[in-house]
Amino acid sequence: MTVVAPELDRVPSAAAIRQRRLDVSGAVFKGALLAALALTVALLVLLITDQIVDGWDVLSTRLGDFLTSNVSSRAGSAGVMQGIIGTLTIAVIVAAVAFPIGVGAALYLEEYAQPSRLTRFIDINIRNLSGVPSVVYGILGFTILVKALGSFTGGASVLAGGLTLAILVLPIVIIASAEAIRAVPGALREAGYGVGGTRWEVTRGLVLPNAMPGILTGTVLALARAMGEAAPLILVGALQGFFTGGQWGDLTGPFTALPITIFQWAKQPSDAWRVNTSAAIVVLLVMVLLVNTTAILLRNHFEKRR
Amino acid sequence: MSADPQLDGPVTIDVSDGASTPPAPSADGTVVFDADQLSVFYGSFRAVRDVSLQIKQHEITAFIGPSGCGKTTVLRCFNRMNDLIETARVDGQLTYHGVDLYDPAVNPVEVRRRIGMVFQKPNPFPKSIFDNVAYGPRLAGTKKKSDLEDVVESSLRRAALWDEVKDRLSSSAMGMSGGQQQRLCIARALATNPEVVLMDEPCSALDPIATGRIEDLMAEIKTDYTIVIVTHNMQQAARVSDRCAFFTTEVNEESDVRTGTLVEYDRTDKIFSNPGDQRTENYVTGRFG
Numbered sequence: 365m366t367v368v369a370p371e372l373d374r375v376p377s378a379a380a381i382r383q384r385r386l387d388v389s390g391a392v393f394k395g396a397l398l399a400a401l402a403l404t405v406a407l408l409v410l411l412i413t414d415q416i417v418d419g420w421d422v423l424s425t426r427l428g429d430f431l432t433s434n435v436s437s438r439a440g441s442a443g444v445m446q447g448i449i450g451t452l453t454i455a456v457i458v459a460a461v462a463f464p465i466g467v468g469a470a471l472y473l474e475e476y477a478q479p480s481r482l483t484r485f486i487d488i489n490i491r492n493l494s495g496v497p498s499v500v501y502g503i504l505g506f507t508i509l510v511k512a513l514g515s516f517t518g519g520a521s522v523l524a525g526g527l528t529l530a531i532l533v534l535p536i537v538i539i540a541s542a543e544a545i546r547a548v549p550g551a552l553r554e555a556g557y558g559v560g561g562t563r564w565e566v567t568r569g570l571v572l573p574n575a576m577p578g579i580l581t582g583t584v585l586a587l588a589r590a591m592g593e594a595a596p597l598i599l600v601g602a603l604q605g606f607f608t609g610g611q612w613g614d615l616t617g618p619f620t621a622l623p624i625t626i627f628q629w630a631k632q633p634s635d636a637w638r639v640n641t642s643a644a645i646v647v648l649l650v651m652v653l654l655v656n657t658t659a660i661l662l663r664n665h666f667e668k669r670r
Numbered sequence: 671m672s673a674d675p676q677l678d679g680p681v682t683i684d685v686s687d688g689a690s691t692p693p694a695p696s697a698d699g700t701v702v703f704d705a706d707q708l709s710v711f712y713g714s715f716r717a718v719r720d721v722s723l724q725i726k727q728h729e730i731t732a733f734i735g736p737s738g739c740g741k742t743t744v745l746r747c748f749n750r751m752n753d754l755i756e757t758a759r760v761d762g763q764l765t766y767h768g769v770d771l772y773d774p775a776v777n778p779v780e781v782r783r784r785i786g787m788v789f790q791k792p793n794p795f796p797k798s799i800f801d802n803v804a805y806g807p808r809l810a811g812t813k814k815k816s817d818l819e820d821v822v823e824s825s826l827r828r829a830a831l832w833d834e835v836k837d838r839l840s841s842s843a844m845g846m847s848g849g850q851q852q853r854l855c856i857a858r859a860l861a862t863n864p865e866v867v868l869m870d871e872p873c874s875a876l877d878p879i880a881t882g883r884i885e886d887l888m889a890e891i892k893t894d895y896t897i898v899i900v901t902h903n904m905q906q907a908a909r910v911s912d913r914c915a916f917f918t919t920e921v922n923e924e925s926d927v928r929t930g931t932l933v934e935y936d937r938t939d940k941i942f943s944n945p946g947d948q949r950t951e952n953y954v955t956g957r958f959g
Contacts, residue, residue: 559861
C-alpha cells in the first residue's frame with residue numbers, strides 16, 4: 365500500500381516545516397464567528413445604555429422615590445413599587461410551583477417511566493407545550509385560575525398571575541431538568557445499584573445532586589422568562605391604571621407587574637412618561653440580573669459539592 | 671432495612687459455612703452459582719445461549735473469549751444487573767446457593783448487597799474517598815460514625831489503598847489516579863461485606879503496574895470472597911484464576927445472527943495447557959480472536 369502525498373517531501377527541510385500557508389477559509393470562518401459574537405454583545409450594550417440614558421433623569425434625581433412610590437397618574441411622582449412587588453411575588457410563586465413539579469415530572473420521565481410509545485408521546489408534547497405562545501397560557505389562566513378557581517385565587521390576583529406563569533414555564537423546567545438528568549453518566553447509576561442502592565436511593569443520592577447544576581440553570585432561564593412576560597398577565601387581569609393595592613403579601617388582591625407598568629407607560633405620549641418607562645426597564649433588567657446571579661451562586665455551590 | 675426472607679431463609683450466606691470447608695480450591699468446593707441452560711435475550715435477539723456452569727466458593731473464576739461473546743452479559747446476570755436494561759430477559763436457570771435468582775420473589779437490591787461488582791471503567795462517585803466507601807454500608811443501615819470509620823479503614827486496607835489515602839479521606843475521589851480509583855471501587859464493593867465480587871474487566875483501563883496491584887489484591891482476598899472476573903487479557907486469566915470459562919461467538923450462516931456460547935469450562939491449568947476443544951486451543955495460543 366502506498367500513500368501518495370506529492371506535495372510533501374518525506375524528509376522535510378527546516379524551511380518546509382516553517383513555512384506558513386495562508387488559510388483563507390479558516391480566517392474567514394473565524395472572522396464570521398467573531399462578528400456574530402460582537403453583534404450580539406453590541407446589541408445588548410446598545411439596548412442597555414440606551415435605556416439608562418433615556419431614563420437617566422429619573423434614575424439620577426429621584427431613584428429612591430421611584431422605587432418606593434405607587435403607580436400614579438402624574439409622571440413626576442409615579443413609581444414602580446407595586447410592579448416590583450408583583451414581579452418578585454410572581455418569581456417566588458413560579459419558583460415554588462414550577463421547580464418541584466418540573467423536576468418531579470422530569471425525574472419520573474427519565475428514571476422511572478418505562479420507555480414506551482406513551483412516554484415518547486408525552487415527551488414530544490412537553491416540547492410542543494414549551495413553544496405555545498404565552499397569550500394562549502394567558503387565556504388558560506383567565507379561564508381556569510381567574511374564573512373557575514376565583515374563590516381560591518381571588519380572581520385577577522398576583523396568585524392567579526404567578527400560577528399562570530408557572531404553568532407557562534413548566535415545560536421549560538421539565539425539558540431542562542430531563543436533559544440534565546439524562547446527562548448524568550450511566551456508570552454512576554450502575555455504581556449505585558451495584559452496591560445495593562434502590563431506585564430511590566440512587567436517584568436521590570447520586571442522580572439528582574449531579575443533575576442539580578443543569579436543573580438550576582434551566583430553572584433560572586425559566587424564571588427570567590416569567591419575570592419578563594406581559595401578555596399572559598394582561599389577560600389574567602393585571603392592573604394598568606393606578607390603584608392603591610398590590611402591597612407585600614397581598615396574594616389575592618389586585619396587582620400589577622413591572623412588564624405591565626412598562627407597557628402601560630410606554631403608551632403615554634409625553635416625554636416625562638418616556639423617561640419613566642426607560643427607568644422602569646432598567647429596574648426590571650437589574651432584577652432579572654439579581655435573580656440570575658443568585659441562581660448562578662446556587663449552582664456553583666452545588667457544583668463545588670460534587 | 672429488612673432482608674428479603676426469600677434470600678435470608680433458605681440460603682445460608684454466612685462465612686462460617688466457608689470456614690468449615692477449607693478455602694483451598696478443590697473440585698468439590700461449595701457451589702455458589704449454578705447456571706443451567708442460561709440464555710440472555712435483548713428484545714428478541716439472543717445474545718448468549720445455553721450456558722451451564724458452576725462457580726465454586728473461594729475460587730477465582732475467569733471468563734475469557736473474544737469481544738461480543740457474552741462474557742459480560744453472563745456476569746451481569748449474577749447480580750441481576752441486566753435488570754437495568756429494559757429489554758433484557760433471562761431464560762434457563764441460575765441459582766445462588768440453591769435459590770433461583772430470577773424467582774419473582776427475589777429482591778434484586780438484596781442480591782446486589784451480597785454480590786458486589788467492580789466495573790470496567792473506574793466509576794467512583796463524585797464524593798469524598800470516605801463517602802465512596804461508606805456509601806454501601808450507609809444504605810445498609812450503618813449510621814454510627816465510628817462503625818463507618820472502621821468499615822472504611824478495613825475496606826481500604828483490603829483494597830491496598832489505605833496507606834495512600836489515609837490522610838486525605840475527605841478529599842474528592844475524582845482527584846485520584848485511574849489505578850487508585852479502581853482500587854477505591856474495589857474497596858467500595860468490599861465495604862458491604864459481600865460474599866461474591868464480580869469484576870468486569872477491572873484492569874482494562876489501567877497500566878501494568880496498577881494491574882499487577884489489583885491482581886495481587888485478588889489473590890489476597892480470595893480466601894474470604896468468591897471472585898468472578900471477565901478479562902480480555904489471557905495472561906491475566908492464567909495468572910489469577912483457578913477456573914476458566916472460554917466463550918465464543920457462533921455465527922448463524924443463514925441469518926448472520928451472532929450468539930455467544932460457552933465452549934469450555936475447566937480448571938485454568940487444563941484450559942491453558944491441554945484444552946479439550948480445538949477452538950479453545952486456537953484462542954489461548956493466539957491463533958484466533
